[in-house]
Amino acid sequence: MKIKQVLVAFCFLITTSVFCQEKQFTLQEIWSGQFRTEGMQALHSMDNGNHYSVLNVDRQTRTSTIDIYDYKTLKKINTLVSSADIAEIQGFFNYTFSEDESKVILTTKSQPVFRHSTLGEYYIYDIASKKVTKVSDDLIQEPTLSPDGTKIAYGFENNLYVKDLKSGKVEQITTDGEKNKIINGITDWVYEEEFAFVRAFDWNAESNQIAFVRFDETKVSEFSMDVYGSDLYQTQHVFKYPKAGEANSKVSLHLYNVNSKNLTEIEVGRTYEDFYIPRLKWSKEADVLSVHYMNRHQNELDLWLIDTKAMTSKIVLAEKDNAYIDVTDNLTFLEDNSFIWTSEKDGFNHIYHYSKNGQLIKQVTDGNWEVTNYYGFNEKINTIFYQSTENGSINRDVYSIKLNGKNKKRLTNKTGTNSAAFSADFTYFINTFSSATTPQEYTLYNSKSGEIVKEIKDNKALAKKLESYVISEKEFSTISVNGNDLNMWTIKPKDFDSSKTYPLFMYQYSGPGSQQVANRWNGANDYWYQMLAQQGYIVVCIDGRGTGFKGADFKKVTQNELGKYELEDQIEAAKQLGKLDYIDETRIGIWGWSYGGFMSSNALLKGNDVFKMAIAVAPVTSWRFYDTIYTERYMTTPQENPSGYDENSPINHVDKLKGDYLLIHGTGDDNVHVQNTMRMVEALIQADKQFEWMLYPDKNHGIYGGNTRVHLYKKMTDFIHRTLGDKLQMSQN
Numbered sequence: 035m036k037i038k039q040v041l042v043a044f045c046f047l048i049t050t051s052v053f054c055q056e057k058q059f060t061l062q063e064i065w066s067g068q069f070r071t072e073g074m075q076a077l078h079s080m081d082n083g084n085h086y087s088v089l090n091v092d093r094q095t096r097t098s099t100i101d102i103y104d105y106k107t108l109k110k111i112n113t114l115v116s117s118a119d120i121a122e123i124q125g126f127f128n129y130t131f132s133e134d135e136s137k138v139i140l141t142t143k144s145q146p147v148f149r150h151s152t153l154g155e156y157y158i159y160d161i162a163s164k165k166v167t168k169v170s171d172d173l174i175q176e177p178t179l180s181p182d183g184t185k186i187a188y189g190f191e192n193n194l195y196v197k198d199l200k201s202g203k204v205e206q207i208t209t210d211g212e213k214n215k216i217i218n219g220i221t222d223w224v225y226e227e228e229f230a231f232v233r234a235f236d237w238n239a240e241s242n243q244i245a246f247v248r249f250d251e252t253k254v255s256e257f258s259m260d261v262y263g264s265d266l267y268q269t270q271h272v273f274k275y276p277k278a279g280e281a282n283s284k285v286s287l288h289l290y291n292v293n294s295k296n297l298t299e300i301e302v303g304r305t306y307e308d309f310y311i312p313r314l315k316w317s318k319e320a321d322v323l324s325v326h327y328m329n330r331h332q333n334e335l336d337l338w339l340i341d342t343k344a345m346t347s348k349i350v351l352a353e354k355d356n357a358y359i360d361v362t363d364n365l366t367f368l369e370d371n372s373f374i375w376t377s378e379k380d381g382f383n384h385i386y387h388y389s390k391n392g393q394l395i396k397q398v399t400d401g402n403w404e405v406t407n408y409y410g411f412n413e414k415i416n417t418i419f420y421q422s423t424e425n426g427s428i429n430r431d432v433y434s435i436k437l438n439g440k441n442k443k444r445l446t447n448k449t450g451t452n453s454a455a456f457s458a459d460f461t462y463f464i465n466t467f468s469s470a471t472t473p474q475e476y477t478l479y480n481s482k483s484g485e486i487v488k489e490i491k492d493n494k495a496l497a498k499k500l501e502s503y504v505i506s507e508k509e510f511s512t513i514s515v516n517g518n519d520l521n522m523w524t525i526k527p528k529d530f531d532s533s534k535t536y537p538l539f540m541y542q543y544s545g546p547g548s549q550q551v552a553n554r555w556n557g558a559n560d561y562w563y564q565m566l567a568q569q570g571y572i573v574v575c576i577d578g579r580g581t582g583f584k585g586a587d588f589k590k591v592t593q594n595e596l597g598k599y600e601l602e603d604q605i606e607a608a609k610q611l612g613k614l615d616y617i618d619e620t621r622i623g624i625w626g627w628s629y630g631g632f633m634s635s636n637a638l639l640k641g642n643d644v645f646k647m648a649i650a651v652a653p654v655t656s657w658r659f660y661d662t663i664y665t666e667r668y669m670t671t672p673q674e675n676p677s678g679y680d681e682n683s684p685i686n687h688v689d690k691l692k693g694d695y696l697l698i699h700g701t702g703d704d705n706v707h708v709q710n711t712m713r714m715v716e717a718l719i720q721a722d723k724q725f726e727w728m729l730y731p732d733k734n735h736g737i738y739g740g741n742t743r744v745h746l747y748k749k750m751t752d753f754i755h756r757t758l759g760d761k762l763q764m765s766q767n
Contacts, residue, residue, distance in 0.1 A: 083459030578603030
């Protein structure tokens with residue numbers, strides 16, 4: 035009897051062990067966050083160079099703390115602020131130091147405006163006195179402390195305000211702000227979305243001047259979206275949205291003198307009338323303001339320096355490009371007011387050093403690879419720190435180099451994606467590393483030697499958890515298509531057998547300068563692809579022409595023809611893959627989201643002899659419906675380039691539909707409006723084409739909230755099974 039019990043227990047253990055190593059991913063697990071990686075939240079390097087701060091939240095007690103750690107030992111030194119010690123607030127979820135680190139802005143409440151902008155409730159914590167001051171009883175935007183920590187500026191209802199923290203007095207800088215008409219110091223929708231910034235004002239070094247951009251939206255057309263909610267009647271969300279070829283906000287530059295209370299408009303001698311102001315930043319000199327001016331086509335970028343004391347201005351750098359110029363935050367002024375700049379003017383993105391008058395001193399980096407992030411400059415040792423693709427376009431490494439372009443040193447040693455957060459004095463950096471096989475690791479490095487000081491945090495627990503799941507290797511390779519070696523990854527079933535045939539499911543995004551084939555850890559979609567692979571699909575992703583990090587020519591070949599060359603690459607790649615013995619060329623599908631949805635729609639229509647099915651989520655179906663800044667950057671205006679807009683629009687090719695098509699959109703998408711899908715649906719109906727579609731009420735471009743993501747991926751998974759998996763069991767037998 036005992037022997038029998040032992041045998042039963044042994045068999046149970048063996049069965050359990052085998053079963054545990056064969057767990058399959060489920061959509062509920064993927065979208066519940068079970069495979070989310072741990073990180074370091076709100077990391078800030080303290081000015082002394084020896085310490086850093088991190089936001090820690092105790093979810094049980096709902097207590098927030100800003101804790102200070104020592105770089106060298108990684109031990110906690112002290113707790114700078116704890117919400118448990120502040121009677122006025124229950125907790126906070128973000129923080130920002132003043133420049134002199136004497137005060138901290140604590141964010142206690144927040145509600146979204148658009149994708150990047152929020153309205154919030156903020157408090158200021160004085161570190162020395164431990165005094166807490168509420169910035170405003172209203173929900174405000176972008177509160178920013180003056181460099182000396184004595185004042186705070188913020189936006190409220192399209193106007194700018196300054197509060198004196200000692201007296202508590204609030205001054206209203208502007209008075210003409212009005213919804214959907216005038217905005218002061220906060221960007222409009224299209225600037226926020228496409229130039230990626232919200233705060234359009236900046237303090238000077240002496241805390242006595244504020245420069246800001248004013249947006250006059252009066253002539254910008256309004257877009258409205260029904261918000262269905264749960265009430266008896268729906269409401270409408272109405273906002274200004276300039277579509278390609280239509281009127282933009284009229285922007286102007288203004289200066290407020292905190293001492294004299296004078297408000298002045300600053301004009302410069304521009305060479306073009308229709309322009310953007312995508313960046314403004316004070317230099318090291320308190321009276322010298324730098325401003326980027328850009329023409330509407332975005333192929334001319336002028337850097338102006340404005341002397342606000344003498345009220346004179348001059349162009350110190352003017353760039354031109356046959357296609358377009360990317361705007362960055364890399365402009366760095368040195369103590370002598372010379373400056374560091376990044377540019378693609380030699381065909382790859384590199385670092386340049388200019389004199390304060392705009393004379394080129396040195397091209398600091400060069401080669402057939404891209405600088406992908408500029409981290410900063412250490413004046414004491416005359417060294418620049420940056421990230422690049424020198425170790426392959428799908429990888430990222432951290433480097434240092436002297437300002438004169440000499441003594442370049444690779445500071446990271448693992449192949450994959452490395453990203454640095456430097457201490458204030460550049461003595462140390464915390465490196466975040468991941469690869470397709472290794473989840474995020476956080477490690478402290480010595481910036482001078484590149485030596486590892488100490489491991490901080492890893493995700494070994496997640497890696498251990500994943501050992502019990504069936505996971506296939508993400509195989510990186512290149513595929514020769516239309517004269518280019520395109521980066522590709524492939525996920526095959528774990529029990530892949532080359533003597534059998536499999537359906538092929540392709541994913542791509544393909545937007546200008548983007549990258550999906552990268553040696554980094556999983557996102558949520560990667561677990562979905564693993565799930566599909568174990569259900570019998572081969573999943574592939576290819577970065578075609580127009581994507582980034584392989585030089586300007588490769589990226590900008592799609593200029594004026596969005597959707598042409600990228601599509602040719604996806605169709606030709608699918609044809610080549612379909613010729614492989616183990617792929618069933620009659621069962622090839624493709625999907626994408628946003629730009630990827632535009633591409634997958636076109637692939638099914640123009641590649642109707644190659645693709646059996648396509649899924650398009652939140653797709654652009656005509657670039658005429660999308661915003662000015664993004665669209666015109668790559669296409670100029672519809673008035674100038676009508677064929678570029680129309681010949682590559684899926685709406686104009688619905689008569690070619692043969693395969694299975696699933697169209698999905700959120701009705702509350704303020705970015706790619708549901709208008710795109712509605713017009714596509716109408717075109718399909720009038721062409722008498724059958725298709726499937728799904729609308730998610732009030733959901734934005736991300737289509738999430740509650741059970742939404744699980745429902746969305748169930749819908750797509752079921753569609754894939756019905757359209758590509760009909761012969762799946764037969765082909766596997």
